[in-house]
Amino acid sequence: xxxxxxxxxxxxxxxxxxxxxxxxxxxxxxxxxxxxxxxxxxxxxxxxxxxxxxxxxxxxxxxxxxxxxxxxxxxxxxxxxxxxxxxxxxxxxxxxxxxxxxxxxxxxxxxxxxxxxxxxxxxxxxxxxxxxxxxxxxxxxxxxxxxxxxxxxxxxxxxxxxxxxxxxxxxxxxxxxxxxxxxxxxxxxxxxxxxxxxxxxxxxxxxxxxxxxxxxxxxxxxxxx
Amino acid sequence: xxxxxxxxxxxxxxxxxxxxxxxxxxxxxxxxxxxxxxxxxxxxxxxxxxxxxxxxxxxxxxxxxxxxxxxxxxxxxxxxxxxxxxxxxxxxxxxxxxxxxxxxxxxxxxxxxxxxxxxxxxxxxxxxxxxxxxxxxxxxxxxxxxxxxxxxxxxxxxxxxxxxxxxxxxxxxxxxxxxxxxxxxxxxxxxxxxxxxxxxxxxxxxxxxxxxxxxxxxxxxxxx
Numbered sequence: 001x002x003x004x005x006x007x008x009x010x011x012x013x014x015x016x017x018x019x020x021x022x023x024x025x026x027x028x029x030x031x032x033x034x035x036x037x038x039x040x041x042x043x044x045x046x047x048x049x050x051x052x053x054x055x056x057x058x059x060x061x062x063x064x065x066x067x068x069x070x071x072x073x074x075x076x077x078x079x080x081x082x083x084x085x086x087x088x089x090x091x092x093x094x095x096x097x098x099x100x101x102x103x104x105x106x107x108x109x110x111x112x113x114x115x116x117x118x119x120x121x122x123x124x125x126x127x128x129x130x131x132x133x134x135x136x137x138x139x140x141x142x143x144x145x146x147x148x149x150x151x152x153x154x155x156x157x158x159x160x161x162x163x164x165x166x167x168x169x170x171x172x173x174x175x176x177x178x179x180x181x182x183x184x185x186x187x188x189x190x191x192x193x194x195x196x197x198x199x200x201x202x203x204x205x206x207x208x209x210x211x212x213x214x215x216x217x218x219x220x221x222x223x224x225x
Numbered sequence: 226x227x228x229x230x231x232x233x234x235x236x237x238x239x240x241x242x243x244x245x246x247x248x249x250x251x252x253x254x255x256x257x258x259x260x261x262x263x264x265x266x267x268x269x270x271x272x273x274x275x276x277x278x279x280x281x282x283x284x285x286x287x288x289x290x291x292x293x294x295x296x297x298x299x300x301x302x303x304x305x306x307x308x309x310x311x312x313x314x315x316x317x318x319x320x321x322x323x324x325x326x327x328x329x330x331x332x333x334x335x336x337x338x339x340x341x342x343x344x345x346x347x348x349x350x351x352x353x354x355x356x357x358x359x360x361x362x363x364x365x366x367x368x369x370x371x372x373x374x375x376x377x378x379x380x381x382x383x384x385x386x387x388x389x390x391x392x393x394x395x396x397x398x399x400x401x402x403x404x405x406x407x408x409x410x411x412x413x414x415x416x417x418x419x420x421x422x423x424x425x426x427x428x429x430x431x432x433x434x435x436x437x438x439x440x441x442x443x444x445x446x447x448x449x
Contacts, residue, residue, distance in 0.1 A: 080306070103229060
């Protein structure tokens, strides 16, 4: 069974078509990297898979469950790391993670484990608004994987992270995590390096869909011209 | 459900303690309004219908400030998405937000009602207090239910600061009316009258009605 099965997906915002005629299938443990210029529909695709947006046409199945009808069965199996950290600025890193841990019925030991993993233990008692964007992004990574999701939806996950931090979060959201991943990326070379499958979007429509081994960075860069 | 409500409520109160955006604002508004009435009416003491009316209209407008802020942190900082990604009953957010608003109302009334007695009220507050507490509780429950519903309805709109009061005020009029009528005999000079059961029942039924409406609609308001 495919981890993600999308057929002729369409999604609109009012009159504007954000996604149209998108079809793909992603096997468990594999990584799909979605490329495309700003406004191409990458984030919308991630939000549909995360159950936050309803598909307007077509069918979307995650772990065999149909969205939005069976969204309740998918929530908790998906981790989303989007442009927004989904954290409260006035709360500390620890308070934010504890809050999400309670929502997902996860023990507090996991919170401490992840704070350690993203090297935030020492700053865990400071309100998020006092932390740098890179630090907030590290906490957001911890938030996204807190509940042990099987599918990670990552929207430019390494934005704001310095090279050391990128290494730090690699075991949590990188290829070595072994999780099924859908990544939105603007980095043709870097994205291609971790992709099993590549989807290129232009104005919401699929411009290319190919195994990563059969495509080059130049073709992906072409999406942006 | 209980665990989720607890987690949300704890988060709400922590955020309010850190930002002090709602309760202090509501309290200051109420105090300022009582001072303005004190001088505008040019009277040191009021009682009966006038006292009840001024008390409840002031409490209502102060409550609107809290209603407008209720979902702002969630909407602006991605709290909605964080909550919607969790495998929890979405009604938990309604319950937690209504309890939060109720806590804000009780907290600011602890200051506002004695201040009203000090600045404006003729009869001693002590004799009216037991009955007034019952009316305050029923009024607050209604404001919490309607306020949470309206705040959820308007928070994702661009004109939420305008739309919130415009939608909430007509719905809250029966609460002000019922609460003021119920409070009026309690705030009369001389021997305070008995609590009018008719208005208490009206308030209770109105609270129940909007509690049920909010429960029925809330899931749809959170949906995309």
